[in-house]
Amino acid sequence: xxxxxxxxxxxxxxxxxxxxxxxxxxxxxxxxxxxxxxxxxxxxxxxxxxxxxxxxxxxxxxxxxxxxxxxxxxxxxxxxxxxxxxxxxxxxxxxxxxxxxxxxxxxxxxxxxxxxxxxxxxxxxxxxxxxxxxxxxxxxxxxxxxxxxxxxxxxxxxxxxxxxxxxxxxxxxxxxxxxxxxxxxxxxxxxxxxxxxxxxxxxxxxxxxxxxxxxxxxxxxxxxxxxxxxxxxxxxxxxxxxxxxxxxxxxxxxxxxxxxxxxx
Amino acid sequence: xxxxxxxxxxxxxxxxxxxxxxxxxxxxxxxxxxxxxxxxxxxxxxxxxxxxxxxxxxxxxxxxxxxxxxxxxxxxxxxxxxxxxxxxxxxxxxxxxxxxxxxxxxxxxxxxxxxxxxxxxxxxxxxxxxxxxxxxxxxxxxxxxxxxxxxxxxxxxxxxxxxxxxxxxxxxxxxxxxxxxxxxxxxxxxxxxxxxxxxxxxxxxxxxxxxxxxxxxxxxxxxxxxxxxxxxxxxxxxxxxxxxxxxxxxxxxxxxxxxxxxxxxxxxxxxxxxxxxxxxx
Numbered sequence: 001x002x003x004x005x006x007x008x009x010x011x012x013x014x015x016x017x018x019x020x021x022x023x024x025x026x027x028x029x030x031x032x033x034x035x036x037x038x039x040x041x042x043x044x045x046x047x048x049x050x051x052x053x054x055x056x057x058x059x060x061x062x063x064x065x066x067x068x069x070x071x072x073x074x075x076x077x078x079x080x081x082x083x084x085x086x087x088x089x090x091x092x093x094x095x096x097x098x099x100x101x102x103x104x105x106x107x108x109x110x111x112x113x114x115x116x117x118x119x120x121x122x123x124x125x126x127x128x129x130x131x132x133x134x135x136x137x138x139x140x141x142x143x144x145x146x147x148x149x150x151x152x153x154x155x156x157x158x159x160x161x162x163x164x165x166x167x168x169x170x171x172x173x174x175x176x177x178x179x180x181x182x183x184x185x186x187x188x189x190x191x192x193x194x195x196x197x198x199x200x201x202x203x204x205x206x207x208x209x210x211x212x213x214x215x216x217x218x219x220x221x222x223x224x225x226x227x228x229x230x231x232x233x234x235x236x237x238x239x240x241x242x243x244x245x246x247x248x249x250x251x252x253x254x255x256x257x258x259x260x261x262x263x264x
Numbered sequence: 265x266x267x268x269x270x271x272x273x274x275x276x277x278x279x280x281x282x283x284x285x286x287x288x289x290x291x292x293x294x295x296x297x298x299x300x301x302x303x304x305x306x307x308x309x310x311x312x313x314x315x316x317x318x319x320x321x322x323x324x325x326x327x328x329x330x331x332x333x334x335x336x337x338x339x340x341x342x343x344x345x346x347x348x349x350x351x352x353x354x355x356x357x358x359x360x361x362x363x364x365x366x367x368x369x370x371x372x373x374x375x376x377x378x379x380x381x382x383x384x385x386x387x388x389x390x391x392x393x394x395x396x397x398x399x400x401x402x403x404x405x406x407x408x409x410x411x412x413x414x415x416x417x418x419x420x421x422x423x424x425x426x427x428x429x430x431x432x433x434x435x436x437x438x439x440x441x442x443x444x445x446x447x448x449x450x451x452x453x454x455x456x457x458x459x460x461x462x463x464x465x466x467x468x469x470x471x472x473x474x475x476x477x478x479x480x481x482x483x484x485x486x487x488x489x490x491x492x493x494x495x496x497x498x499x500x501x502x503x504x505x506x507x508x509x510x511x512x513x514x515x516x517x518x519x520x521x522x523x524x525x526x527x528x529x530x531x532x533x534x535x536x537x538x539x540x541x542x543x544x545x
Contacts, residue, residue, distance in 0.1 A: 003347070013403070020397040021498055025370060028393070032386045033377045039369065046366020053358030054497060056351045064348020068327055068339070075335055100334050107329075111322035115352075117359050118500035120319070122527070124363070125504050129512075129519045164485055165476045172469045179462045185520045188461045191528030192504070195495045201323075203404060203493060227485030234491060234531060 003063065010062075011055040018051055057117070061201065069108065070208040076101050077212040098159050098213075102152045105209060109151035109233065112201040113144040119196050126189055134189070142244040143193045146237030151206055154232035158213045161220055164228040171235045178242045186245035194238040203230060312357035320353055363501050371505025379513040384456075388449055394503065395448035395530060400441040404493035409433040409440075412486045412538075419482045421545070436541055443537035444494050447529035448503065454525065455510050458517055461525045468532040475539040483542030490538045491531040500527060 029037055037043055075081055082097050113119060123136040157167060179187055206229045214225040331339050339345060378387045399405060413422070413429040413436070422428045454464060476484060495503075503526045511523035 017401055017403070017496070018498060020401055021394075021502065024390070024393045024397045025374065025502075028386070028390050029374065029377075032383075032390070033374065033381065035377060037370065038373055043366050043370050046362045046364070046369070048366075049358045049362030050366055050498065051362075053355045053360075053362055055355070057355030057359060060348040060351025060353075060355055062348075063351065064345045065323060065327070065352065068331075068345065071340075072327065072330055072335065076330070081335075100330075104326075104330055104334075107326040108323075111326045114322050115319045115356070117356060118495065118497045120356075120360060121363050121367075121501040122504055122524075124360075125368070125501075125508060126520075126524070129508055129523060164488065165473075168488060169473055169476075172473065176462075176466055176469065179466075185518075188521060188524035188528070191461060191465055192524045192526070195491070195527040195531035196500050199404070199493075199495065199500070200497050225485075227489045229489075230493065231485075231488035231491065 003059070006063070007055065007059050010059045011051070014051055014055045014058070018047070022047065054117075058200065061204075065201075066204055066208075069205045070212075072104070073205070073209040073212045076104050077209070077216045079216055098155070101155050101159070101209075101213065105155040106148045106152040108205055108209070109202070110144040110148035112205055113147040113197055113233075113237075114140055115201050116197060116199060117201075118199050119143055119193070122189075122192060122196050130185070134186075138244070139189075139193065139241065142241045143197055143237040146193075146240035147197050147202065147233045149240070150232035150234075150236030151209070151229055153236075154229040155209065155213060157228065157232075158210060158220060158225050159217055161217075161225065164231070168231060168235065171232075171239070175235070175238050175242075178239060178246070181246060182242040183245050183249050186242060190238050190241035190245070193241050194234040197233055197237050202233060206230060206233060312361060313353055316353040316356035316360070319356060320349060324349065359497075367498070367501040368505045371502045372509035375506050375509025376513050379510060387452065391448040391452040391506075392445040394445075394499075394506070396441045396445035398496065398499040398502075399444040399494050400437060402494060402496050404496070405437055405440055405490070406433075408486060408490055408493055409436040412436055412483065415482045415486065416542075416545075419480070421480070421482075421542075432545065435545065436538065439537050439541045440490055440494060440534045443533040444530045447533040448526055450533075451507065451526040451529040452510065455507060455517065455522050456514065458522060461522075461528070465525075465528060465532065468529075468536070471536045472532070472539075475536055475543075479539035479542050483539060487535050487538035487542065491535045494534050495527050495530055499530075503527060503530070 026037075029035070077098075081100075119140060120136075123134075123139045126134045126139060127136045153167070157164065182190070210225075210227065210229040214220045217225075328339070331337055374390070378390065410429075410433050413433040416422050416432055417424040417429055422432050450464070454461065475487075479487065504524070507526040508519045508523035511517040511521075512519040517523075
């Protein structure tokens with residue numbers, strides 16, 4: 001019963017989210033384009049699928065995965081848990097005593113990105129537009145690794161208390177350099193994959209991890225240091241996606257050269 | 265009626281004649297047909313579900329590993345976890361089905377319609393409305409705006425009462441929504457003109473870095489995060505379909521090179537605008 005109410009509530013919220021979009025689309029379609037929507041029945045059914053699917057998805061996340069994920073983030077960052085791993089006589093917590101936190105950040109970042117619906121959408125589109133050259137799973141794994149690395153580094157940043165913007169600025173410089181060497185076809189997609197990684201699944205878990213760390217590590221304030229993980233999670237995928245494309249191109253060129261040398 | 269009964273009679277006689285020879289063959293074919301039908305039905309029902317379970321498997325593995333080996337605790341409320349995971353899997357399968365039949369086709373058909381109509385003003389208006397409309401009601405943004413108001417109140421930027429906090433949060437939401445609207449317009453403009461994306465993105469980065477130097481320290485983390493929260497699960501497929509549709513309906517544009525990039529703009533401009541908001545209010 002409780003579950004049903006939750007489902008209904010989330011369904012209504014999702015409807016409220018979809019409504020402005022539906023009004024804009026159908027408004028422009030009827031008033032400006034003034035053409036009947038092709039396959040209107042199928043499109044409306046598709047909208048219903050999106051609505052119901054998203055509501056179920058969110059309720060499932062809130063019922064099952066978020067509570068346990070947040071609980072684990074709290075437990076892993078709890079000073080008592082960190083203390084048990086310390087064997088030195090100093091009893092001072094060092095940055096490397098948070099090793100399980102980094103591993104958790106890395107793995108949960110990867111895992112939640114693989115399940116991120118908007119990334120699936122972009123990967124599907126990229127697959128069809130590129131004529132199959134960009135694999136749905138290849139892109140998702142590349143982005144997932146980027147998010148994983150970004151969040152692990154973000155956790156390290158919160159533990160050490162180094163300023164956020166240094167990391168971000170260095171990241172930008174790397175991205176700009178890569179842009180000039182990466183294959184042209186991948187650049188726009190790589191920039192996009194930075195923005196899509198952080199929505200429904202990743203943000204709540206990552207925010208819980210960030211706030212947990214910032215409120216338990218001595219000397220950190222949740223207000224100043226708790227943020228920034230999302231920013232990392234949207235910066236690093238740009239690098240990994242371009243990096244993957246660069247490696248793929250490099251290997252292609254090498255094998256081509258190899259083949260032509262054999263031909264001679 | 266008469267026709268039908270005659271038809272039935274004929275069918276009976278034919279069947280009787282054919283019976284002796286082909287009964288075994290016929291029944292096998294029918295059975296195979298039914299089996300095939302059921303199989304394809306079940307498959308079309310379950311294969312999306314199976315692939316969403318595969319999508320979720322990493323999360324489950326990570327949680328199980330840390331719970332059992334690192335934290336060394338049993339998983340609390342296993343039944344609820346399983347039901348919830350089933351919900352997530354079914355929801356994801358339905359969502360992807362809806363993408364393919366609803367969001368992608370409508371985004372593309374609108375892009376084609378605008379390109380054919382050739383009315384630039386309406387296209388720009390649509391792009392802005394799409395960016396603004398999808399962002400202003402975004403729950404993640406509402407949460408971040410509330411958080412930012414709390415930070416501002418604690419830092420003494422605004423007076424610490426409910427009224428000033430909620431007006432600060434609303435102002436921030438409108439700022440971000442306008443910035444996403446502008447981002448989509450700029451992105452659409454880029455597709456029309458065929459400009460290379462990296463000059464605009466690098467310009468955006470320079471803008472962010474410059475703003476970071478001047479913005480109040482408390483707002484920086486929130487500003488950087490606000491870029492990530494603006495692009496919701498419904499907006500992304502629509503905006504992507506719009507961009508790709510536009511790029512493939514305009515001559516001389518490559519959907520791969522020019523079609524993507526709208527999302528990147530939409531996650532860049534909010535950072536600049538939120539820092540500006542933090543500076544001026």
